[in-house]
Every structure is written in structure tokens, then in C-alpha cells.
Amino acid sequence: MSFASIEEVIERFAGERYICNRTIATVVYLAAHLKKPILVEGPAGVGKTELAKVLAGALGQELIRLQCYEGLDEAKALYEWEYAKQLLYTQILKDKIGEVIEGTKTLHDAVDRISSQDDVFFSERFILPRPLLRAISSAEPCVLLIDEIDKSDTEFEAFLLEVLSDFQVSVPELGTLQARHVPLVVLTSNNAREMSDALKRRCLHLYIDFPDREQERAIVLLKVPEAAAHLTDELVGAVQAIRKLDLKKAPSISETLDWAKALTLLNVDSLDSELVNETLSTICKYEGDIRKAQQELKEYVARQKAKAARPTATEPPKDLLH
Amino acid sequence: MDTKIIEFAGLLRQNGIRVSFAESLDTFRALDLVGLRSRATVKDSLRATLVKRAVDLPAYDALFDLYFSGIGEIVKRSEAASMEALEMTPAEFQALLDALERLLREQGIELSELARALLQQDSGRLERLMREAAKQARVDRIERSFQEGQYAQGMQQALGIGDLARELQAISEAIAGMGNPRGDDMQRFVDRRLQELQEMIRRYVRRELEQQDVAQRDSLRMQALAEKSFYYLSEDEIRRMKEAVTKLAQRLKNVLAVKRRHARRGKFDVKATLRRNLQYGGVPFKIQFDERKRVKPQVVVLCDVSDSVRNVSRFMLQFVYSLQDLYSKVRSFIFVADIGEITKLFEENEIHQAIDQAIRGNVINVYAHSDFGRAFRLFHRDHLAAITRHTTVIVLGDARNNYNLPHEWVLKEIKQRAKQLIWLNPENKMTWGFGDSEMDRYLPHCDVVEECRNLNQLYKVIDRLVLV
Numbered sequence: 001m002s003f004a005s006i007e008e009v010i011e012r013f014a015g016e017r018y019i020c021n022r023t024i025a026t027v028v029y030l031a032a033h034l035k036k037p038i039l040v041e042g043p044a045g046v047g048k049t050e051l052a053k054v055l056a057g058a059l060g061q062e063l064i065r066l067q068c069y070e071g072l073d074e075a076k077a078l079y080e081w082e083y084a085k086q087l088l089y090t091q092i093l094k095d096k097i098g099e100v101i102e103g104t105k106t107l108h109d110a111v112d113r114i115s116s117q118d119d120v121f122f123s124e125r126f127i128l129p130r131p132l133l134r135a136i137s138s139a140e141p142c143v144l145l146i147d148e149i150d151k152s153d154t155e156f157e158a159f160l161l162e163v164l165s166d167f168q169v170s171v172p173e174l175g176t177l178q179a180r181h182v183p184l185v186v187l188t189s190n191n192a193r194e195m196s197d198a199l200k201r202r203c204l205h206l207y208i209d210f211p212d213r214e215q216e217r218a219i220v221l222l223k224v225p226e227a228a229a230h231l232t233d234e235l236v237g238a239v240q241a242i243r244k245l246d247l248k249k250a251p252s253i254s255e256t257l258d259w260a261k262a263l264t265l266l267n268v269d270s271l272d273s274e275l276v277n278e279t280l281s282t283i284c285k286y287e288g289d290i291r292k293a294q295q296e297l298k299e300y301v302a303r304q305k306a307k308a309a310r311p312t313a314t315e316p317p318k319d320l321l322h
Numbered sequence: 323m324d325t326k327i328i329e330f331a332g333l334l335r336q337n338g339i340r341v342s343f344a345e346s347l348d349t350f351r352a353l354d355l356v357g358l359r360s361r362a363t364v365k366d367s368l369r370a371t372l373v374k375r376a377v378d379l380p381a382y383d384a385l386f387d388l389y390f391s392g393i394g395e396i397v398k399r400s401e402a403a404s405m406e407a408l409e410m411t412p413a414e415f416q417a418l419l420d421a422l423e424r425l426l427r428e429q430g431i432e433l434s435e436l437a438r439a440l441l442q443q444d445s446g447r448l449e450r451l452m453r454e455a456a457k458q459a460r461v462d463r464i465e466r467s468f469q470e471g472q473y474a475q476g477m478q479q480a481l482g483i484g485d486l487a488r489e490l491q492a493i494s495e496a497i498a499g500m501g502n503p504r505g506d507d508m509q510r511f512v513d514r515r516l517q518e519l520q521e522m523i524r525r526y527v528r529r530e531l532e533q534q535d536v537a538q539r540d541s542l543r544m545q546a547l548a549e550k551s552f553y554y555l556s557e558d559e560i561r562r563m564k565e566a567v568t569k570l571a572q573r574l575k576n577v578l579a580v581k582r583r584h585a586r587r588g589k590f591d592v593k594a595t596l597r598r599n600l601q602y603g604g605v606p607f608k609i610q611f612d613e614r615k616r617v618k619p620q621v622v623v624l625c626d627v628s629d630s631v632r633n634v635s636r637f638m639l640q641f642v643y644s645l646q647d648l649y650s651k652v653r654s655f656i657f658v659a660d661i662g663e664i665t666k667l668f669e670e671n672e673i674h675q676a677i678d679q680a681i682r683g684n685v686i687n688v689y690a691h692s693d694f695g696r697a698f699r700l701f702h703r704d705h706l707a708a709i710t711r712h713t714t715v716i717v718l719g720d721a722r723n724n725y726n727l728p729h730e731w732v733l734k735e736i737k738q739r740a741k742q743l744i745w746l747n748p749e750n751k752m753t754w755g756f757g758d759s760e761m762d763r764y765l766p767h768c769d770v771v772e773e774c775r776n777l778n779q780l781y782k783v784i785d786r787l788v789l790v
Contacts, residue, residue: 026356026366026370030355030356031335031373032346033355034351034355036348042376049732084602087602087603155656197342200375201374203372204371205375207376207379288670292672
């Protein structure tokens with residue numbers, strides 16, 4: 001069940017409550033048809049991970065997620081033998097094993113006898129599939145999300161390269177496992193580290209930036225429908241202005257949503273309120289940032305007011321209170 | 323289209339964007355899928371398949387617009403220009419064109435291909451002719467702006483503009499000889515088109531030049547920035563400085579990570595291994611190694627803000643600010659004759675304000691004569707506790723002491739306590755130790771001493787530091 005056109009991508013994503021622009025849709029469409037992984041980059045909190053989730057939802061496929069971190073290795077990403085289970089089984093089957101080696105004269109014979117049957121213990125029964133192996137051996141097509149690939153080590157990246165180019169994995173005891181369906185792969189990166197050229201060459205590249213004002217407004221309206229329309233306008237404008245400041249961490253989309261929810265919950269209907277300053281901690285997470293944001297917010301509200309005061313004097317009475 | 327894509331990929335490469343052969347192939351497949359109808363879609367598809375680094379995106383956007391706006395745009399613009407010059411509405415203009423065509427047919431005047439394309443506003447044909455001429459004249463080899471004239475001339479020759487001029491002259495005369503009521507307009511139109519053609523050629527050559535230039539301009543800017551001594555920092559420059567310092571910090575961190583990984587595979591930990599394998603009946607399935615504790619880098623920076631280093635103190639403070647932004651355990655001090663801590667100030671203020679306040683004298687008196695000895699002594703008295711065996715101490719200053727007592731024993735003591743003592747001197751190495759410079763006395767007590775007054779030197783310094 002793939003996408004027939006770029007428009008269909010936008011439509012089906014909208015069905016999953018994800019607003020995407022044409023650039024994103026084009027890349028997703030290409031990836032689905034060229035069977036290439038997408039490498040998504042961009043600032044934190046623009047919906048990179050969400051993109052993969054929504055993609056899985058839109059395609060009606062399972063999402064398999066691999067979270068990368070420093071020190072992540074093959075055993076955690078691909079597969080592991082279940083030692084404990086193997087041990088347990090050998091304990092339980094002690095008698096049976098005794099039967100098997102019964103009648104052998106020498107230690108050598110006994111080992112031979114057992115080793116002829118050791119594939120019982122190194123079978124798929126005792127393998128613990130990790131995300132990569134699950135994605136490859138999955139009977140249904142699926143979406144594989146490799147999150148924050150930039151956090152992983154370079155060795156792991158090289159290993160990943162091998163998996164992504166052939167979609168096959170070799171387990172020495174079992175042989176080579178070939179993917180039944182080539183999964184749609186989404187890699188996300190916060191650019192903490194430059195990825196290798198070889199990896200980039202195999203991927204389609206997608207850079208997602210913060211949404212523009214219109215788009216962000218649409219997102220807030222979609223996700224927080226209970227927020228008043230003019231509050232949404234003001235709030236999105238303010239967030240856009242705050243993002244332009246030199247902050248340690250710019251407010252993300254989800255934080256905009258949190259703020260909208262918080263203000264709605266507190267029954268605030270205009271940014272020109274004491275409460276607003278106190279809720280700024282939902283969008284800024286550093287003391288210094290909050291202070292800068294407060295300053296900017298004050299100026300923003302003043303600007304808005306000046307703008308509103310000019311064309312009509314019949315604005316709601318809230319302006320007259322001051 | 324295929325040749326255009328290959329050419330475009332070449333252009334990207336020329337501009338420092340890495341595009342591999344495999345990626346060009348992807349582009350063809352992608353374009354097969356999405357088609358060529360929508361310009362935006364083509365742009366997105368090329369971007370996704372060809373450009374893999376976020377930093378290259380602006381250059382890509384500029385190049386795409388330059389390359390694919392192309393001749394068509396130029397030709398179209400010239401038509402509009404002719405119409406405007408004759409002060410006609412589109413309908414009148416069209417009527418004039420028709421009249422001219424009819425007249426030429428009646429007179430039995432046979433036009434050359436170029437003249438026909440030009441006079442009948444056949445933009446497709448004109449485009450093709452110009453492209454061929456450009457190829458013949460090798461306009462794509464243009465490198466400098468002074469070559470514009472030369473290449474424009476080459477293109478004119480390739481188009482055969484001399485013959486064209488004669489031909490148009492003849493037509494113009496023929497029109498004049500007939501006494502047609504619209505003869506004047508037609509003559510003006512014919513003259514105008516010749517001028518327009520020259521204009522189009524000029525524009526085309528200019529556009530080619532711009533394509534060669536995009537990345538060069540960028541790299542030149544970075545170069546200029548790196549060499550600059552930071553008298554004044556623009557928004558853009560601060561961003562770049564930040565990028566540079568972040569990159570440096572990243573490099574440091576990577577090296578540390580590798581070291582840590584090696585360290586992690588250190589000693590075999592018997593106790594932990596036994597405990598961990600209790601669940602397997604004491605059979606050591608999983609081996610446990612010693613884990614080293616992570617020590618966060620601790621940095622103490624002493625920055626000279628006296629008059630003698632006025633022109634570089636902004637740069638140095640910027641470096642301090644970036645450093646403090648990146649690491650949690652940085653304490654920064656500025657000194658002239660007194661010494662004052664600015665950690666808090668830098669934490670709480672935006673970069674411009676912070677630096678301004680630091681050098682305006684809100685923290686210490688900056689108009690005093692520098693006295694490194696006194697400043698060091700005060701540091702020893704008040705802040706020595708800040709230095710532990712995990713601390714890296716960085717001194718930024720020129721060591722011009724106004725013949726005061728140098729008190730180098732403080733440095734000696736700092737070096738004993740600290741992990742590392744680094745001195746970055748903005749002055750040229752040749753002048754160290756001359757006049758009132760006490761660098762020679764301080765030098766033996768430092769682990770690393772480097773000359774550093776701009777970003778390039780800073781890069782080099784960090785490169786070397788990493789190796790230590």
C-alpha cells in the first residue's frame with residue numbers, strides 16, 4: 001500500500017493529523033518508490049521522529065524503533081542469544097542430555113555426540129531479535145525508525161551501512177537472513193556529529209526547519225482545537241518572534257502546543273496578561289532564555305497593540321483597560 | 323534534461339557540494355517518478371537526492387534558481403522590455419509584429435534564422451540559438467568579472483551579430499522606402515531588438531559568472547572572517563564563530579570519547595563479574611570490566627582586557643563566552659590590575675551585552691595600567707580554591723606588565739595544582755619578551771603557549787591541544 005502521488009502523501013498525513021509541506025511529501029513519496037532510506041535532519045522538536053510514526057500510521061504498517069545512543073552495539077541493535085533461556089533448558093533437559101551421551105566411552109565421543117545436536121540450542125527459538133532483525137525478518141512490510149543516529153558511534157554507523165545497503169543479516173549459527181520486504185527506513189539526526197558520506201549517499205536527505213507562521217498556526221488549530229482563534233494567532237506570532245532570539249534552546253512545536261494548552265486551561269484569552277509570563281516555562285527551559293523571552297514578549301505585545309490601535313478604535317475593550 | 327542534470331551536478335561539485343555518481347543516478351530515477359511539470363517538486367527532488375548536508379542548502383537553492391531560471395527568463399524579460407520601450411499595449415504590440423511579418427512576406431525578404439527568431443519573438447528558437455552560441459564561445463569557462471566583455475564578444479561572434487546588424491539595417495531601409503504608416507514604429511522595433519539581443523548576451527554571461535561564484539563568495543567570506551581580528555562582530559559572524567567553537571568542542575569531545583572507550587576496556591573486574599553472573603549459576607557468561615568515572619572538563623579562564631589588547635579582547639571574550647556556553651564547569655575572570663569574576667555575568671546576559679559590560683568597566687577598572695603580577699597575586703589570594711587537579715587553566719593575555727613585578731610564582735603554583743595551564747597570547751611571537759613583555763618569565767610555567775588572535779589560529783591551537 002504505497003502512495004500514488006505527492007498529493008496523496010499530504011492527504012494521508014493529514015488523516016494522521018500531521019501537517020506537512022510539499023517538500024516533506026515529495027521526499028516521502030520518492031523514498032517510498034525508490035526504496036531508499038530518508039535521513040531527516042533539523043533542529044530539535046520539529047517533528048522528525050513524529051514523521052516516522054505518522055508514516056507508519058499512514059501506510060498502516062508497524063513501526064519498529066531503534067533508539068541510538070553512545071555505546072549502542074550490534075547485540076543491542078540486531079540480535080542476542082538468550083543465554084538464560086538456553087541455560088534453563090539445559091538444566092531442565094539434563095536427563096535427556098544424559099540419554100544422548102549414554103554409552104559413549106570417552107569425553108571426546110560425548111562432545112561429538114552433543115555437538116551433532118547443538119543446533120537445537122542455536123535456533124530461532126533462542127534468538128532474541130532486536131529492532132534491526134525484527135524489521136528484516138518481519139512478515140509484514142514495516143517502517144523502521146532509527147532515531148538520533150548522530151548519537152551512535154562511528155563503528156555502529158559502518159555496521160548500519162551494511163544492513164541498509166543489502167537488507168540482509170548474517171547470523172553465524174543460522175546463516176544469512178534476507179529481508180522479505182524492504183522496510184521503509186527513516187533515520188533522524190540532530191547533527192551532533194556529521195554523518196559519513198557513505199551513509200548519506202545511500203539516503204535521501206530531508207531538512208525540516210521550524211514551520212512558518214501559517215503552518216504552525218494550522219498545527220496549533222489542529223492539535224489544540226479548544227484554543228481561541230485569536231489567541232492562537234497571537235501565540236504563534238510570539239513563538240515565531242521568540243525563536244529569532246539568540247536562545248540556548250529554541251521553542252519546539254510541541255512546546256508551542258503545550259503553551260497553547262496551558263493558556264487555554266488557565267482561561268487566558270490574550271497574551272497581554274500576567275499569567276502569560278508565568279507560563280513561559282512551558283516553551284523555554286533555561287532561566288536566561290525565559291528572561292529573554294519575557295522581554296521579547298513584552299515588546300511583541302506592545303507592537304501588536306500599536307498595530308491594532310491604528311486601524312480601528314473599536315477593538316475589544318481589553319485595550320482600554322490599560 | 324539528462325544533460326542538464328549532469329551539468330547541474332557538475333556545477334554543484336564546482337561549488338564545493340559533494341555529489342557522487344550514484345546520487346546523480348538517483349536523481350534520474352526520482353525525476354522519472356515525479357515528472358517535470360512542477361518546478362517546486364523538481365527542486366525538492368533534486369535537493370533530496372543531491373544535497374546531503376544542511377549547510378549546503380542555501381548554496382543549492384541559489385544555484386538551482388540561477389541555473390534553472392536560465393535563458394528562458396532572460397529572453398522573456400527582453401520581450402517585455404521591447405514592448406515597454408515602444409510604449410505599446412500587448413495587443414498593439416502583437417499587431418505590430420503581425421504587420422511587420424506581413425510586410426516582410428510581401429516584400430519577399432528572406433530572413434536568416436536568427437533574425438526571424440528575434441523579430442518574430444520566437445523565444446524557443448532564440449533560446450536554442452543563444453545556448454549554442456554560448457557553447458561555442460565556451461562561456462561556461464568564465465572565472466572573473468573582467469572577462470565578461472571578452473566572453474560576451476565571443477558569444478556575439480558565434481551568433482554572427484555582424485551579419486545580423488547588416489541584415490536588420492537592410493530591412494530597416496526597406497521599411498523606410500515604402501512609406502508604410504507604421505513604418506516608424508517598425509524601424510524603431512527592429513533597432514530595439516538588436517540592442518536587446520546584445521543586452522541578453524550580456525545578461526547571460528553575467529549569469530554564468532554568478533554561477534561560478536556562489537560558493538567561492540561563501541568560502542571567501544569564511545576566510546575573511548577567520549582572519550579578522552574581531553574589532554566588531556556582526557550577527558552572522560557571531561553565528562559562524564559559534565559554529566566554529568562548537569565544532570572545536572565536538573572535536574575535543576570525540577577524542578575524549580575514544581579515549582574513554584579505550585579506558586572502558588580496561589581492567590577485568592572480578593567482583594562485578596561474579597555478581598553479574600549469579601543468575602547463570604556463577605558461570606561467567608558476561609564479563610564485567612572496570613568503568614572509569616567520567617570527569618567533566620573543568621576550565622578556569624583568565625582574560626586580559628587591558629588597553630594593549632583592546633582590539634582582540636572582543637574576540638577573546640567571545641571565545642570565553644562560547645566556552646562557557648558549552649561546558650557547565652567553566653569559571654571566567656577578567657583582569658587588568660584588579661581581577662574580577664564574570665562567570666555570572668556571562669551566564670545571565672546575551673553575548674553583546676555581556677561583552678560590552680565586561681569591557682566597559684562594570685566589573686573591574688579597565689582603565690588602569692595592566693599589572694599581571696598584581697592580578698595573579700589577587701587571584702592567588704581569592705580564587706585559588708577554584709583550581710583542582712581536574713582543572714584546565716587558560717590565560718588569555720599579552721603579558722605586557724608595565725615593568726611591574728611579574729609574580730611568576732603564582733603561575734608556578736597554579737601549574738602544580740591544575741591539570742594543565744595554557745597561555746594564549748594575541749601578540750606576534752617575535753615580540754614576546756621585548757619591552758615590557760614578561761612572556762619569557764611566564765613561559766616556563768605553562769604547559770602550552772600559543773599565539774592566538776583570530777579564528778584561524780584558534781583552529782590550529784585546538785588541533786594541537788587535542789593531540790596533547
